[in-house]
Amino acid sequence: MNNSEIxxxxxxxxxxxxxxxxxxxxxxLKGSNTNQGLTYTSPLQQAASQQANSVELDRVQAELSALRNERDVIEEEAAKVIADAIGTSPARNDRRASLIKSALLMARITEYDNVNKIAGIEIERIGNVNTGDILGIRRNSGIIGRLTIGTIDRNQGIADPVPGSFMGGNIDIQPGDELILPPN
Incomplete structure (x- = not known):
């Protein structure tokens, strides 16, 4: 038996x-094939013993069948709960992805210096982007990390990556990445 069954x-x-x-x-089987033990038992006693064993066997089989049915019902209910849990998760992810896709574009990455960890940005919404703002980096329908806006001059600016916000810890910023206000 496995530990899970125990x-x-x-x-x-x-x-x-x-x-x-x-x-x-x-x-x-023993009772029908041979005489049980060395002591003599009458055919009447053997028949009574076999009948008692047969009745107990029928009772055990019925109880075993009931337990198996109960186990099957529990497993079906567990499968439904798991299917429901799995079925609702993508809906949440789809909603978040649609929020990210529809978020207003605030700025765009024009260049990135990997040595100094500084990004050059072009501001699309002048007046809506201010020094100190934290914007999410949108690529496809996801946010790959975040930037803190540094200095701004007209529609150009400089931004610094927020180190702990990138998946896997690797800062992967590319020209053309879009900057948005990240959804909650």
């Missing part, structure tokens, strides 16, 4: 009943 009380009960079923079937 911790499951239903599985333990099923295993116990299957073991008892095997014992009863073995006893029935």
């Amino acid at each position: 911790s499951d009380p239903v599985a333990l009960e099923v295993a116990r009943l299957e073991k008892r079923k095997a014992q009863l079937e073995s006893a029935l």
